[in-house]
Amino acid sequence: MQQTFVQPEFRVKIDYDKCHKCGRCVQQCGWGVYDFTERPIPHDEKCRACHRCVTYCPAHCITIEKNTLAFRDNDNWSADARKAVWTQADSGGVLLTSMGNPKPYERIFDKLVLDACQVTNPSIDPLREPMELRTYLGRKADSVAVEPDGTGGFRLAGDSGVARNIELAVPIVFAPMSYGSVSLNVHRSIAMAAERLGVTMNTGEGGMHEDLYPYQDHIILQVASGRFGLSPEVLKRAAALEIKIGQGAKPGIGGHLPGEKIDRDVSATRMVPQGSDAISPAPHHDIYSIEDLRQLIYALKEASGYRPVGVKIAAVHNVAAIASGIVRAGADYIYLDGFRGGTGATPQVVRDHIGIPVEIAIAVVDQRLRDEGIRNHASIIAAGSIRSSADAAKAIALGADAVAIGTATLLALGCHLCQSCHTGNCSWGITTQRPELTRRIDPEWGAERLTNLVNAWSHELQEILGALGVNAVESLRGSRERLRAIGLDEQTCRILGVKPAGL
Amino acid sequence: MAYDLSRYDGFSPDNYREESPFKIHGGCGLMGICDESGALMSGEEPIRAMAVQRDRGNGLGGGFAGYGIYPEFPDHYCFHMMYHDLRARDEAEEILRTRFTVDHAEPMPTRPVRGIHDAPILWRYFMTPRAEVLEELDHSAEDFVVSTVMEINARVDGAFVASSGKNMGAFKGVGYPEEIGHYFRLEDYAGHTWVGHNRFPTNTPGWWGGAHPFTLLDWSIVHNGEISSYGINARYLEQFGYACSLGTDTEVAAYLFDLLLRRHRLPVELACTVLAPPLWSEIERMPAERAELMRSLRAVYGPAMLNGPFAIVLGFNGGMVALNDRIKLRPLVAARSGSRLMVASEESAIRTVMPDPDTLWTPRAGEPVIARVKGMELPFHSTLHATPAEVSCAVTAADACHELEEVAV
Numbered sequence: 001m002q003q004t005f006v007q008p009e010f011r012v013k014i015d016y017d018k019c020h021k022c023g024r025c026v027q028q029c030g031w032g033v034y035d036f037t038e039r040p041i042p043h044d045e046k047c048r049a050c051h052r053c054v055t056y057c058p059a060h061c062i063t064i065e066k067n068t069l070a071f072r073d074n075d076n077w078s079a080d081a082r083k084a085v086w087t088q089a090d091s092g093g094v095l096l097t098s099m100g101n102p103k104p105y106e107r108i109f110d111k112l113v114l115d116a117c118q119v120t121n122p123s124i125d126p127l128r129e130p131m132e133l134r135t136y137l138g139r140k141a142d143s144v145a146v147e148p149d150g151t152g153g154f155r156l157a158g159d160s161g162v163a164r165n166i167e168l169a170v171p172i173v174f175a176p177m178s179y180g181s182v183s184l185n186v187h188r189s190i191a192m193a194a195e196r197l198g199v200t201m202n203t204g205e206g207g208m209h210e211d212l213y214p215y216q217d218h219i220i221l222q223v224a225s226g227r228f229g230l231s232p233e234v235l236k237r238a239a240a241l242e243i244k245i246g247q248g249a250k251p252g253i254g255g256h257l258p259g260e261k262i263d264r265d266v267s268a269t270r271m272v273p274q275g276s277d278a279i280s281p282a283p284h285h286d287i288y289s290i291e292d293l294r295q296l297i298y299a300l301k302e303a304s305g306y307r308p309v310g311v312k313i314a315a316v317h318n319v320a321a322i323a324s325g326i327v328r329a330g331a332d333y334i335y336l337d338g339f340r341g342g343t344g345a346t347p348q349v350v351r352d353h354i355g356i357p358v359e360i361a362i363a364v365v366d367q368r369l370r371d372e373g374i375r376n377h378a379s380i381i382a383a384g385s386i387r388s389s390a391d392a393a394k395a396i397a398l399g400a401d402a403v404a405i406g407t408a409t410l411l412a413l414g415c416h417l418c419q420s421c422h423t424g425n426c427s428w429g430i431t432t433q434r435p436e437l438t439r440r441i442d443p444e445w446g447a448e449r450l451t452n453l454v455n456a457w458s459h460e461l462q463e464i465l466g467a468l469g470v471n472a473v474e475s476l477r478g479s480r481e482r483l484r485a486i487g488l489d490e491q492t493c494r495i496l497g498v499k500p501a502g503l
Numbered sequence: 504m505a506y507d508l509s510r511y512d513g514f515s516p517d518n519y520r521e522e523s524p525f526k527i528h529g530g531c532g533l534m535g536i537c538d539e540s541g542a543l544m545s546g547e548e549p550i551r552a553m554a555v556q557r558d559r560g561n562g563l564g565g566g567f568a569g570y571g572i573y574p575e576f577p578d579h580y581c582f583h584m585m586y587h588d589l590r591a592r593d594e595a596e597e598i599l600r601t602r603f604t605v606d607h608a609e610p611m612p613t614r615p616v617r618g619i620h621d622a623p624i625l626w627r628y629f630m631t632p633r634a635e636v637l638e639e640l641d642h643s644a645e646d647f648v649v650s651t652v653m654e655i656n657a658r659v660d661g662a663f664v665a666s667s668g669k670n671m672g673a674f675k676g677v678g679y680p681e682e683i684g685h686y687f688r689l690e691d692y693a694g695h696t697w698v699g700h701n702r703f704p705t706n707t708p709g710w711w712g713g714a715h716p717f718t719l720l721d722w723s724i725v726h727n728g729e730i731s732s733y734g735i736n737a738r739y740l741e742q743f744g745y746a747c748s749l750g751t752d753t754e755v756a757a758y759l760f761d762l763l764l765r766r767h768r769l770p771v772e773l774a775c776t777v778l779a780p781p782l783w784s785e786i787e788r789m790p791a792e793r794a795e796l797m798r799s800l801r802a803v804y805g806p807a808m809l810n811g812p813f814a815i816v817l818g819f820n821g822g823m824v825a826l827n828d829r830i831k832l833r834p835l836v837a838a839r840s841g842s843r844l845m846v847a848s849e850e851s852a853i854r855t856v857m858p859d860p861d862t863l864w865t866p867r868a869g870e871p872v873i874a875r876v877k878g879m880e881l882p883f884h885s886t887l888h889a890t891p892a893e894v895s896c897a898v899t900a901a902d903a904c905h906e907l908e909e910v911a912v
Binding site for chain 2: 117122124132141142153154156160162163165370373376468469471472474475476477478480481482
């Protein structure tokens with residue numbers, strides 16, 4: 001066989017003077033990097049720089065370095081571009097990868113700054129004053145109708161309440177990731193955390209494993225084009241349903257869970273044969289138009305006893321008009337997934353070149369819904385990618401009701417963004433079904449880390465609100481006056497509805 | 504607690520244009536007084552109440568609104584106008600005369616007062632909407648007046664509508680309130696309800712139109728505070744056709760009251776709840792039915808919450824409402840003396856007008872103080888109504904099809 005032209009991306013270096021020769025690196029690595037003959041021998045070409053061995057080496061004698069091979073300088077033909085050509089000439093295939101778009105496109109969040117109060121309006125101390133983050137997701141009336149309650153007061157009249165809304169203690173929810181792409185222990189961790197935090201998790205398109213039933217009031221069940229894992233019974237279990245049209249990491253294409261990741265349990269939950277690939281088509285084959293979407297929304301409402309139904313779309317060029325159509329079709333929320341959003345498997349060309357930033361999508365969708373007077377009819381969840389409480393605050397200020405975190409969720413559980421989820425060999429036990437790897441995540445431990453993360457961000461959101469001089473998140477939501485842009489061009493500022501700093 | 508005014512040498516209502524004896528530094532000052540029996544008070548009383556709060560302003564804005572002051576034209580819309588020049592007056596009058604029958608128009612009566620200069624051209628008009636225009640536009644008279652106000656303020660350069668209600672008017676400008684009050688000869692007017700304001704502008708330049716009270720239809724608002732949620736409040740109002748052209752918090756508060764009370768027909772207590780809602784932790788402790796109502800009000804009207812420090816007095820034909828923000832970051836004192844209910848930023852203002860009130864208290868955060876003139880129908884309703892905004896309900900077939908075309912492009 002011909003030697004591949006593509007050289008290893010990383011160098012695994014072991015300080016053998018310090019090495020205990022215990023073999024733990026061999027055992028920890030899911031990629032098969034190490035052989036062991038008297039001492040561990042790394043095969044650099046298999047390394048994904050996931051740092052599992054580094055983290056668990058008792059002697060701290062492993063380092064991973066970039067393989068800094070010199071290439072003849074060429075601004076046009078980067079080393080990555082050359083490697084891609086060699087790889088495809090080897091295989092004739094589509095380049096597969098995972099997680100979100102890593103390319104150096106403008107990161108708008110990093111060019112927005114928040115306001116603070118000085119003198120004329122006081123800041124509020126979140127350690128001493130209430131600071132409210134509670135959020136309701138779902139369709140709301142345009143106005144509240146009341147009637148006298150007979151004792152001099154008033155009560156709700158008609159159906160203008162929020163009974164059919166999803167109550168969130170904080171405006172941060174867990175993003176959809178399917179059982180199959182991630183392990184059951186990951187799902188258990190997220191479900192437990194969602195319940196403790198008073199927020200929601202999302203099944204992704206893989207259905208709801210019966211171990212998650214105790215947490216069903218905090219679970220949004222996804223209905224994707226493959227219709228995996230759905231039954232009339234499970235539709236009635238979820239807190240809400242979500243029709244997945246698209247995903248930020250791979251707008252316009254379907255999903256592919258390789259047969260190797262479909263063991264007996266995944267097979268039972270997804271309701272697909274064991275060991276055979278589960279392929280969800282690019283479009284829903286019963287949704288070829290907005291009126292078809294409307295039919296599915298109402299079919300799901302009927303089938304589920306009128307639970308809220310959201311629609312998840314990838315942020316694409318015409319997102320505002322699409323979102324408006326979705327709201328008018330009866331969706332209770334829109335989930336906007338930006339092009340930085342993660343995935344368990346995607347063609348690299350799609351991940352890196354299709355879609356628009358979520359910041360832009362939030363801004364134009366929120367404004368369009370306001371222009372049409374239908375902003376109250378649906379909530380906006382923004383995702384792809386929310387990296388910190390600051391991103392969350394900025395997304396909310398641009399107009400999002402809540403943010404969803406996927407990549408950050410996995411990072412909290414050990415993910416190192418090695419972009420290899422599609423291989424099913426995740427050494428951290430996250431995106432794998434190999435039992436010796438999945439057992440590395442103890443759901444109790446995972447739930448605690450996720451609870452910590454969201455609590456930490458929530459405290460930071462409270463600090464931000466306090467600095468802004470408001471004590472409820474609804475006073476930040478859509479308040480673009482509290483944002484300023486640094487170094488964004490005028491057109492982008494106009495689209496975002498944000499003034500440049502200094503104005 | 505009572506301030507004995509006589510202790511301060513030289514204090515008398517006659518020389519309050521001189522330096523006030525009180526040195527309490529703060530933001531704006533405000534007052535509201537209502538005689539619930541409907542008895543009329545001279546405009547001199549609100550002037551005195553504002554004069555003792557002189558230090559709460561910086562001379563860049565003062566003003567008053569009085570109700571029941573035009574008994575000779577009780578059913579006419581009275582527009583108080585400010586013009587920078589005659590061209591602006593001609594343009595604005597053109598709009599007014601096409602839309603209204605003007606039964607009486609005159610310059611505002613004023614007198615020269617030290618400290619007041621560069622006044623705009625001030626006129627007032629007593630008018631009724633032209634029936635044929637109303638019919639053509641298919642507007643209620645109130646919506647018609649609102650759209651006229653918006654059009655003049657937004658489109659006619661150098662013209663500004665200072666007030667537009669019935670049997671009421673706003674008198675405001677750049678100066679200390681006592682100077683402005685005398686400039687407009689308020690002692691010649693008598694009203695059952697008055698509100699007054701002293702301005703310490705920090706966020707907008709001091710100009711005559713930007714002084715308080717801010718008014719729309721019969722509503723008038725005086726406000727002390729800076730609303731930290733201005734951005735979302737303004738964007739929320741834009742959805743309902745309100746253009747926030749002044750850039751002031753008070754304008755936002757006025758439009759929100761108009762939306763909640765007039766268009767959404769909320770009872771005044773609940774409108775105040777929307778603007779300064781209870782905490783979630785308080786809501787959870789309420790009886791189930793009330794908690795559900797509060798949850799809905801907060802969820803539906805979250806963008807209307809006025810967050811940040813404020814004390815507001817809302818005047819209308821038939822009474823007034825005073826309200827503090829939800830954690831009481833600005834002062835507000837209330838008192839009752841006989842049939843008179845009074846609120847002010849400082850107790851000193853109250854004791855100037857009613858030296859020995861029956862009761863005097865500090866209203867709690869978010870808890871409205873409401874005065875109602877006996878026998879006057881309130882300009883808002885407390886029974887069940889269909890909401891106009893519901894008409895544009897999303898999922899009619901026509902809408903979806905219309906949207907489809909847009910998506911398909």
